[in-house]
Each structure stands twice: as structure tokens, then as C-alpha cells.
Amino acid sequence: xxxxxxxxxxxVFPDGTEALTDLNLELADGELMVFVGxxxxxxxxxxxxxxxxxxxxxxxLLIDDQVVNARPPQERDIAxxxxxxxxxxxxxxxxxxxFALRMMKLPKDEIRRRVDQAAERLSLTALLDRRxxxxxxxxxxxxxxxxxxxxxxxxxxxxxxxxxxxxxxxVQMRAEIAALQRQLGVTTLYVTHDQVEAMTMGxxxxxxxxxxxxxxxxxxxxYDDPANVFVAGFIGSPKMNLFQSQLRRQPDGSVQLQxxxxxxxxxPDQVARHTELQRYPDGPITVGIRPEGLRHAPDADTERSLxxxxxxxxxxxxETLIHFVAPVQIASDADVRxxxxxxxxxxxxxxxxxxxxxxxxxxxxxxxxxGAAIRLSVDTEHLYLFDQRGDAIR
Numbered sequence: 596x597x598x599x600x601x602x603x604x605x606x607v608f609p610d611g612t613e614a615l616t617d618l619n620l621e622l623a624d625g626e627l628m629v630f631v632g633x634x635x636x637x638x639x640x641x642x643x644x645x646x647x648x649x650x651x652x653x654x655x656l657l658i659d660d661q662v663v664n665a666r667p668p669q670e671r672d673i674a675x676x677x678x679x680x681x682x683x684x685x686x687x688x689x690x691x692x693x694f695a696l697r698m699m700k701l702p703k704d705e706i707r708r709r710v711d712q713a714a715e716r717l718s719l720t721a722l723l724d725r726r727x728x729x730x731x732x733x734x735x736x737x738x739x740x741x742x743x744x745x746x747x748x749x750x751x752x753x754x755x756x757x758x759x760x761x762x763x764x765x766v767q768m769r770a771e772i773a774a775l776q777r778q779l780g781v782t783t784l785y786v787t788h789d790q791v792e793a794m795t796m797g798x799x800x801x802x803x804x805x806x807x808x809x810x811x812x813x814x815x816x817x818y819d820d821p822a823n824v825f826v827a828g829f830i831g832s833p834k835m836n837l838f839q840s841q842l843r844r845q846p847d848g849s850v851q852l853q854x855x856x857x858x859x860x861x862x863p864d865q866v867a868r869h870t871e872l873q874r875y876p877d878g879p880i881t882v883g884i885r886p887e888g889l890r891h892a893p894d895a896d897t898e899r900s901l902x903x904x905x906x907x908x909x910x911x912x913x914e915t916l917i918h919f920v921a922p923v924q925i926a927s928d929a930d931v932r933x934x935x936x937x938x939x940x941x942x943x944x945x946x947x948x949x950x951x952x953x954x955x956x957x958x959x960x961x962x963x964x965x966g967a968a969i970r971l972s973v974d975t976e977h978l979y980l981f982d983q984r985g986d987a988i989r
Contacts, residue, residue, distance in 0.1 A: 597659030597749035604654035614640040625780045629797035637806040674743035675752040682727040689723040692741040713741040750782040824985035835883045836953040838923035842880045855922030860898040881926045883979030889955035892972035915960040925951035
């Protein structure tokens with residue numbers, strides 16, 4: 596086992612494409628770290644540089660406190676599990692799992708012991724004589740994991756290993772991989788584009804965008820305290836409702852946040868709990884509401900409620916998802932940062948006009964028909980506020 600440390604690591608391809616910029620991050624010994632983000636964010640590039648499959652352009656990479664920038668893959672003592680499993684079709688499961696050990700010229704008895712032990716852990720004992728073509732997708736994934744385990748490496752690197760599996764099998768396999776990693780205690784870097792997969796597996800999750808690390812924290816912290824608009828909108832399913840608003844400070848210390856033709860009210864005691872909000876000036880602001888922050892409340896007061904029409908109703912058993920059109924301008928990460936470059940007051944006010952589809956998660960479920968009118972209370976204790984640059988106001 597070993598730590599993995601990125602010190603200002605960057606990657607620029609020969610055509611000038613900057614795939615990764617100034618990555619500073621430490622994976623603790625035995626930790627399961629998940630890199631997550633949209634396609635092209637740099638997460639797979641970071642993993643491939645860790646494996647030695649991509650050259651590091653700048654910065655230093657340390658594995659077990661040793662700088663490995665110039666070391667070839669075979670000298671880094673890590674094992675990688677690929678997206679397509681990369682199994683040898685002409686070899687049996689036993690031969691596939693033990694291949695790396697044979698290349699290391701270990702004694703036959705030691706190879707058999709390690710293969711049998713890995714097969715037992717992964718429920719593959721009965722399949723050791725089969726070929727990959729006779730295995731299901733989940734079984735092939737287990738074989739790929741077994742091939743990594745038997746090497747007893749310092750670290751595991753997994754590059755979207757579940758992307759080729761169906762939804763039900765992915766849920767099963769992610770639980771198995773997480774349990775196996777905890778059992779083995781091996782430092783693991785796991786790359787995925789699926790934020791649900793990231794949240795359910797990682798000890799910590801590193802969210803990336805455009806080659807830059809946006810935030811790294813335990814899953815619940817990412818959900819409860821996102822660092823910026825991008826993380827807020829990326830983490831969570833259904834995603835956070837984000838909209839452009841105007842802040843108005845009242846003489847009694849309360850704050851009003853514009854929501855279309857009405858205003859949501861934050862009490863003075865709520866404002867007092869946010870040091871940065873107390874200093875934030877009147878004007879443009881971005882507001883976020885989690886779907887579960889909207890509740891069915893027919894008798895709620897107008898200062899903390901919204902009257903909407905349920906355009907689409909999804910009954911999901913334990914919960915109901917309500918999709919409705921709100922009289923606000925959606926706020927994406929790009930929108931917020933573009934708006935920050937224009938401080939003209941008229942432009943900012945115009946930015947709040949428009950409409951966007953928002954979502955409410957109602958628990959316990961509420962039976963409604965499409966087109967029904969409904970009043971939703973807003974949990975103002977859990978509003979998320981972001982400045983004109985898209986950074987969280989805490």
C-alpha cells in the first residue's frame with residue numbers, strides 16, 4: 596500500500612491541448628478516491644499519467660513518497676483495470692488471472708495460491724476453466740479485478756470499469772468493488788463520469804472540469820457544501836435547481852431573494868449564520884435549491900412558498916418528482932461566469948428574466964396529475980448562494 600501525491604501536475608498534448616492544469620491532491624494510504632466529471636475534464640488523463648501511460652508535462656507525481664515521473668509503468672507497482680477488461684480470449688479465467696504472475700516468474704505453487712485466493716474472494720472458483728467468451732459482463736469484470744488483485748500492488752487504478760454493464764449489474768458491481776477495496780485496504784483511484792457511482796463508492800470524491808480540480812471532499816460534504824455552481828449542479832440526482840436572482844437587504848437585517856415576480860425571505864437569524872452573506876452587496880446573486888428543499892405545503896406563507904403548475908409528474912413509489920416551469924433564468928456555470936464579466940446593472944436585471952424547468956422531490960409521495968396547481972414551500976434554511984463568479988457564499 597502507498598500514498599499517491601500530485602504536486603502541480605499538468606498535461607499539455609503536442610497539439611497544444613491543455614488536458615490537466617496544476618493538479619494538487621493527495622490520496623492517503625488505503626483510500627478509495629473517485630475522480631468524477633464530464634467527458635474531457637481530465638480525469639482519465641490524470642489516471643493514465645499515474646499509470647505511466649501518459650507523460651507528465653509539469654509538476655511531480657509521487658507514489659509511496661517516491662517521484663515516479665520518469666519511471667515506466669512496470670516499475671510503479673500499480674495494477675490497472677480497464678473499461679473493456681482487456682482479457683485474453685484464448686486463455687482460461689485461471690490463465691488470465693495468473694498471467695502477470697507468470698511474467699514475474701513466480702513459482703507455480705505461489706501463482707496457484709494467489710489465483711485460487713483471488714477466485715474465492717470474487718466468487719470465480721467454479722469458472723476458472725472457462726474462456727472469457729463464456730462469461731457474462733459481470734463475470735468478466737470480476738476476472739479483470741482478480742488479475743489486478745493477485746499482483747498485490749501498491750495501488751489500484753480503475754478507469755470506468757462498469758460503463759459496459761447494464762444498470763442493475765452496475766449497482767451490484769459497484770457495491771462489490773467498494774467492499775473488496777475496503778477488505779484489501781489498497782490505495783485505489785477510480786475514474787467515472789457517473790456522479791451516483793462516485794457518491795456511493797468514494798471515501799473522497801474529486802470533481803473535475805476542463806482539466807481543473809473544482810473540489811475534493813467526502814461525498815456528503817460535496818452534496819451539503821458545494822464549492823461553486825459547477826459542483827452544485829453536477830452532484831445530486833435530480834440535480835440542484837439553480838437560478839439567477841437579485842438580493843435585496845432589508846432594514847431589519849433580513850434578505851429578500853427575487854424569484855420571478857415574488858421574493859423569498861431569509862430571516863435575520865438565517866443571514867447571521869452566513870458570514871460572507873452579511874457582507875454581500877445588494878444586486879445579482881445565484882441561488883440553488885435542492886429538489887428535496889421544495890415541499891408540498893398548501894397552507895405555506897407566501898414569503899417562503901411558490902405557486903406552480905406541475906407540468907410533468909413522475910410517481911416513483913417512495914417519492915414523487917414534480918417538474919414545473921419557473922419564471923426565472925436558469926443559472927449554469929458558464930452563465931454565471933460570463934455574467935461576472937459584465938457589471939452593468941441593466942444587463943444583470945435582464946439576466947433574471949425568462950423561465951426554466953425546475954424539479955421538486957416530494958416525500959412522502961403526493962398524487963397529482965399533469966397540469967395540477969400546487970403550492971411548494973421553500974426550505975430557506977438550505978438555500979445555496981453563489982456570487983457573480985459562481986463561488987459559494989458561506
